Amino acid sequence: MNQNKQQFSITETVNKNIENHQFPSFRNHKSLVGWCTMNYPRVLKNPLFMPKPQPKEDPTHLDYLYQLKMRQDAEQKFTLKKPFQNLQKIQKPILEEKVGVPPDGYKNSTLSLTTSKREARSKIIEETNKDLPQYSNFLPLSCEIPVSKVDENFSRHVRQIGEITYEPNYESEEVRHLKKLPNSILTEQNLMEVLNNELKYLNLQNHTWIKNEFVNKIGYFAPNIEELNLSGTDLVDEVLYELAISCSKLHSIDISNCPVLTEQGIKKFLNAKPNIKKFFAAHNDHSVTDFSLQPLKDAPQLQRINLSFDYNITNATLDYFIDKGQKFKHISLSNCQKLSGEKLSVIIYNSMDHLKHLDLSFMTNEEASKHIMEKIGDCRQLEQLILTGTTNIEDSGISQMINGTNSVKKAPTFQFLKTIKLGGLKSLTNGQLSKLFQITPNLEFVELNNLENISEEVLVTLIKYCQNIQRIFINFTPSIGDAELEEIKQQNPDVLIVRNINKFTDVKDDGLRMPFPPVNLKKKKKKKKKK
Incomplete structure (x- = not known):
């Protein structure tokens, strides 16, 4: 009896709610009674939970026909684009995909963006902002690089191991780092923007x-x-x-x-x-x-040449220039030991009215240093002279450079000379160097490293006659006293004077080790007392 009453009460409740909120054709349906006994629906508890009818979506079936027509037109009007960064990897040409205006009757209002699909939203946004490019400087990239498609079947569920795809990356670590570099560093991508x-x-x-x-x-x-x-x-x-x-x-x-x-x-x-x-x-x-x-x-038309440290060139190369009477503005032949001084002097003589840069450093050939100094004295247009390491040059060579060739008319001074490097010429003394600095009024940088015979007199003369001097390198010059050098620095604070006397350096020292303490500061170990 109680069971019948319970069943009747459930049936009555179901029929009452169905009559008020659902269609009456489901009244007295036996399947509903069993369903209600197993899982009492929340609709029967609160009718406000009834699902509301959803708005009908836009006719997106027209999108397929529209895009199909656009692709057919694109195949007929074939346009080829060659993106430079992918030109080596892409074998097939990329078709230019045109995005047209949606057909007539299509919703153009942005109010429907929340109820339309992804393709429809993108078209509405593009149609709404079609006049933006003429006012904006920041635009997205074109379709030269294909955009990855969105997976429509994606669902937010936890993937299992078998469902995860592993795509190998064949790019090296160096290439990946280069892609992260800022635009200030030239790469294949941003260099393409510079080339025009x-x-x-x-x-x-x-x-x-x-x-x-x-x-x-x-x-x-x-x-x-x-x-x-x-x-x-x-x-x-x-x-x-x-x-x-x-x-x-x-x-x-x-x-x-x-x-x-x-x-x-x-x-x-x-x-x-x-x-x-x-x-x-x-x-x-x-x-x-x-x-x-x-x-x-x-x-x-050759005017500037640099063949430094090319050990295999000989006088045959110099003959090419001598035969044509070549006149140079820039000559760099550092450490070319197979060149003779006689041939070099001819080239310097031919270029004396045009030569501005001369680098004959580390020319240890004794015969070469005898011929070139007098010809260098005729080149009064020089701006840079580098003779570092040409150890055979003595005071007589500097005297020849000051006087030049007697038969040649020239300016009395090296008025354009700004840089001179005489490091390693250990035979030079104060007298000839002081005379040289008196005829070089516009010097800015002087290198006098490893000149063991010079004293502070050279520095005084240099600063006195060269008003534009900025830097002086006098490393490994033990004859210059520390007190005199400090006094010169205080009197001329605008001049940078660099000196390092210590030559005893450890070849294996990479600068990371702690220096050993002096012998005098080492503590003597205490001897253990014998028991």
């Missing part, structure tokens, strides 16, 4: 991370480039020749310290560039030889 028709000078010194495949195309993106610095890179012969062809206005290049280049590659480049004005190829002793420099005898 207005670029005249490009410095890629020590940029080893920029590949040859990119350097090969510089001439096509910057056809008006005139000067290029590729020193310290892994440049190869094929890329160097390609630059000679593609850069028609290129007249200055620096390929110093490029170990991959060969003799044939340099010769082929010089043959293709007879109008070259500047050629720097220092520290390439295996590729810069007399054979590779043969085309320079047909380069009448």
